[in-house]
Structure formats: C-alpha cells, structure tokens
Amino acid sequence: MKIKGIISDLDGTLADTKNLHFEAWKKTAEKFGVKVDLKINNLEKFWGLKDLDFLIKYTKELNIKLDSNMIKHILSLKSQEYQQLARSIKPDKCLENFLSLISKYKLKFAIVTSSMKNDARAVLEALNIKYDLLISSDDVKNVKPDPEPIILAIEKLGLKKEEIIGLGDSIYDIIAYKKAGLDKIFLINQDYADAIKIHSLCDISNMLFKELIS
Numbered sequence: 001m002k003i004k005g006i007i008s009d010l011d012g013t014l015a016d017t018k019n020l021h022f023e024a025w026k027k028t029a030e031k032f033g034v035k036v037d038l039k040i041n042n043l044e045k046f047w048g049l050k051d052l053d054f055l056i057k058y059t060k061e062l063n064i065k066l067d068s069n070m071i072k073h074i075l076s077l078k079s080q081e082y083q084q085l086a087r088s089i090k091p092d093k094c095l096e097n098f099l100s101l102i103s104k105y106k107l108k109f110a111i112v113t114s115s116m117k118n119d120a121r122a123v124l125e126a127l128n129i130k131y132d133l134l135i136s137s138d139d140v141k142n143v144k145p146d147p148e149p150i151i152l153a154i155e156k157l158g159l160k161k162e163e164i165i166g167l168g169d170s171i172y173d174i175i176a177y178k179k180a181g182l183d184k185i186f187l188i189n190q191d192y193a194d195a196i197k198i199h200s201l202c203d204i205s206n207m208l209f210k211e212l213i214s
Helices: 020-031 052-062 066-088 095-102 117-126 148-157 171-180 201-213
Strands: 005-008 106-110 133-135 164-168 182-188 197-200
Touching: 005 148, 020 066, 020 182, 052 066, 066 117, 095 201, 106 148, 117 182, 133 148, 148 164, 164 171, 171 182, 182 201, 197 201
Parallel strands: 005 106, 005 164, 106 133, 164 182, 182 197
Antiparallel strands: none
C-alpha cells in the first residue's frame, strides 16, 4: 500500500535540540543556585521524558523536594529559556529535502513530541517546518512510549495504519509506534528490531522517493 502520511518525532529527529534542552535546564537551575555541569551530570538517561517527569526524576536524585507551585514555576522558567535558545536553530539540507518531498507528494505530516506545545512551536517556527498536525505533551495524558499520542495522530490524519510510516530517534518512539500498530518505522542512528536504521533525514528521503515513484 502506498505511503500517504508520516508521523515524526521532533527532538533529535527533525531538530537537533538535545543540547538546547539540557542548556535550558542548566540555566533554569542556576536561577536557584543549583549548578549543573553538563559534562559530569548524566542527563542522557532522562532524554525523551516530558519536562515534568524530567524535573521530578532529576530533583529526586539531588534529594530536592518541590511543591506543586514551585514545579509549575520551574517548568515555566525552563520553557522560557528553551524558547529563547530555539531561535538560533537553522535547518540543514537533509531537513529541507525531506520537507520538500512531503510537500511535492502531498503527504500528510504529523509531529508527535513529548515537549510542551509552545516549546515545540518555537522549534518548528525557527526551522520553518510546515505540518498538518502537532500533538504535544499538552494534548495527551500519556506520552511516548505509551501509544496514546500515536493512536491520536493516526485518527486525526484519517489514514490507514498501513499508509503511514513512523520516524524517530529513540526506543520510546519504536515502542509507541509498534503498540499503535505501525509496521514501517525508521530510526535515526539506532539499532532496534522491527525498525529500519537510517543515518539522517537524507536517507529516509531517498527511500521515500523510490517508494513514492514506484
């Protein structure tokens, strides 16, 4: 069955934002006198979590207790820092080619991210990414690896599962895609069963082009 739609992760997939997120957390922590050394602190294990879960798990490791009001305040500050940093992002050729292919063949394009909506929009605007649907952590109760946001995206796209490919960069993505019933899954620089490893968006553009013209 011909591909008619794409569901893609955002951070680490369409945009190289991991360091921006960590830098935003560092700047936010410094406002409270907490120093975060990105070379020493192992934040990688929290990558892919929504900000609330990231904050809870990280402060627990530091034995810092926060009430609900402080949590909201910190998340708001982190979001402000991140959106400021996101303005510096520029698209590369692989992203531009990928987006051009989507436009040329009129593929439906959904972005599913564990980021908050305003944070995601800041990145999408900076990279001039056009999309049909954006589902963020604000829109669902459970984020990836739970399939909830992927199932919602499939429903809203109005396509059959067989007509959609999933694109991501982490095990959270593949678990969510598989549980939601997608069979064609591409992962950037990751080796997992039931997924096709690619090295960049240029790779998936080449694969998509061959399938779309066949």
